[in-house]
Amino acid sequence: MNIGDVARLSGLPAKTIRYYEDIGLVAPLRSTNGYRSFRERDLHKLAFLGRARSLGFTIEDCRGLLELYEDSSRASADVKKIAREHLERIDAKVEELLAMRKTLSHLVHECAGDNRPNCPILDDLASCSHAAPKKGKRVGG
Amino acid sequence: MNIGDVARLSGLPAKTIRYYEDIGLVAPLRSTNGYRSFRERDLHKLAFLGRARSLGFTIEDCRGLLELYEDSSRASADVKKIAREHLERIDAKVEELLAMRKTLSHLVHECAGDNRPNCPILDDLASCSHAAPKKGKRVGG
DNA sequence: CCTTGACCTTCCAGTTAGGGGAACCCTTAT
DNA sequence: ATAAGGGTTCCCCTAACTGGAAGGTCAAGG
Numbered sequence: 001m002n003i004g005d006v007a008r009l010s011g012l013p014a015k016t017i018r019y020y021e022d023i024g025l026v027a028p029l030r031s032t033n034g035y036r037s038f039r040e041r042d043l044h045k046l047a048f049l050g051r052a053r054s055l056g057f058t059i060e061d062c063r064g065l066l067e068l069y070e071d072s073s074r075a076s077a078d079v080k081k082i083a084r085e086h087l088e089r090i091d092a093k094v095e096e097l098l099a100m101r102k103t104l105s106h107l108v109h110e111c112a113g114d115n116r117p118n119c120p121i122l123d124d125l126a127s128c129s130h131a132a133p134k135k136g137k138r139v140g141g
Numbered sequence: 142m143n144i145g146d147v148a149r150l151s152g153l154p155a156k157t158i159r160y161y162e163d164i165g166l167v168a169p170l171r172s173t174n175g176y177r178s179f180r181e182r183d184l185h186k187l188a189f190l191g192r193a194r195s196l197g198f199t200i201e202d203c204r205g206l207l208e209l210y211e212d213s214s215r216a217s218a219d220v221k222k223i224a225r226e227h228l229e230r231i232d233a234k235v236e237e238l239l240a241m242r243k244t245l246s247h248l249v250h251e252c253a254g255d256n257r258p259n260c261p262i263l264d265d266l267a268s269c270s271h272a273a274p275k276k277g278k279r280v281g282g
Numbered sequence: 283c284c285t286t287g288a289c290c291t292t293c294c295a296g297t298t299a300g301g302g303g304a305a306c307c308c309t310t311a312t
Numbered sequence: 313a314t315a316a317g318g319g320t321t322c323c324c325c326t327a328a329c330t331g332g333a334a335g336g337t338c339a340a341g342g
Contacts (some may be wrong), residue, residue: 004318014319019300033308035319044267051266056241059299069263079262080254087245090238097235100197104228113221121220122210125192126185145289155290160329174337176290200328 001038010046017046025049025063057086142179151187158187166190166204198227 007014020026021036026045028036038046048069052062061082068074068082103124110120148155161167162177167186170178179187189210193203202223209215209223244265251261 002319013301015301016299018320023299033319035308047269047271048266051268051271053299054271055245055266056238065263065266068260069267072258074258074260075256076252076258076260076262077254077256079260080249080252083245083249083252083262087242087249090242090245094235094238094242097197097231097238101228101231101235104196104224104231108221108224108228111217111221111224113218115216115218117213117215117217119209119215119217119220121217121224122206125189125196125206126210127192128188130188130192130195143290154330156330157328159291164328174290175292176337194328 001043003036003038006038006043006046009043010050012046012050020046020049023059025059025066055086056090057082061086142184144177144179147179147184147187150184151191153187153191161187161190164200166200166207196227197231198223202227 001009003014003017006012007017010017012020017026018036021028026038026042026049028038028042031037045066048066049062052065053059057065064082065079068079107121107124112118142150144155144158147153148158151158153161158167159177162169167179167183167190169183170180172178186207189207190203193206194200198206205223206220209220248262248265253259
């Protein structure tokens with residue numbers, strides 16, 4: 001199979017598949033003309049990666065999961081650990097977003113949204129009463 | 142004030158403040174020795190930016206908000222529009238994360254997490270029954 | 283006067299997970 | 313011969329910074 005075929009079958013863009021080869025997640029063969037030649041096994045890996053990515057696992061998580069997937073003597077505890085940590089990251093992010101959401105929706109409701117300049121949103125942003133946001137990784141970007 | 146002072150007062154890292162100058166969000170003066178020299182007004186702007194960023198506004202949002210903040214003839218509708226759109230982005234992201242969370246927490250509960258290889262998490266990732274994730278910006282990264 | 287240390291400067295590279303596009307090769311059909 | 317529709321490599325771009333190197337400035341201490 002050429003890259004276009006696996007792209008269609010896996011649902012991943014060809015660019016992404018090349019990238020995954022670049023970083024060592026898949027290792028397709030090469031035809032004599034230089035084209036990548038994918039086996040069933042490569043296709044399965046790519047589908048696995050696509051599914052894992054769609055659940056929000058990072059590439060490094062995927063690398064670990066793929067390794068465990070291919071290791072028939074794995075311990076399910078190792079898989080579960082990766083998943084649980086990811087779940088915790090998701091929960092943390094949701095918490096963070098909901099905190100933002102709460103403040104924002106309050107401000108949006110307060111704002112008249114007309115052609116006058118008076119604006120509670122700007123008032124809030126400009127007010128000096130917020131705790132200095134010092135340490136802690138900025139996740140919201 | 143030197144950059145260290147405004148960093149302490151605003152809670153923003155000096156690196157970030159230099160970056161904000163780079164991209165034209167603040168324009169401190171320069172002392173004869175080449176050091177940046179911040180006025181009260183610059184400090185206020187930086188505090189404003191820090192607060193807006195902590196609410197998850199993008200840098201471009203911040204640029205717009207700052208412009209409106211400094212325009213006394215603004216319409217609050219313009220501010221509200223930026224905030225409302227941001228709120229919608231947050232809601233979309235929360236939805237996405239909760240969908241992931243739902244699947245993941247289910248899988249984590251199903252997995253024994255012991256030293257045996259059998260693992261429902263890997264089974265799910267490897268199953269071919271998932272809709273091909275084609276278009277739509279990947280937000281989870 | 284010299285040094286130490288804390289500050290400041292600029293510039294370069296790296297981060298995530300690819301996307302866009304150029305320049306070029308391979309194959310098949312017209 | 314050429315056009316279309318694959319494929320290839322290569323490099324730059326994204327957001328919003330962070331880290332680090334190499335070096336200038338300033339106040340204090342010996």
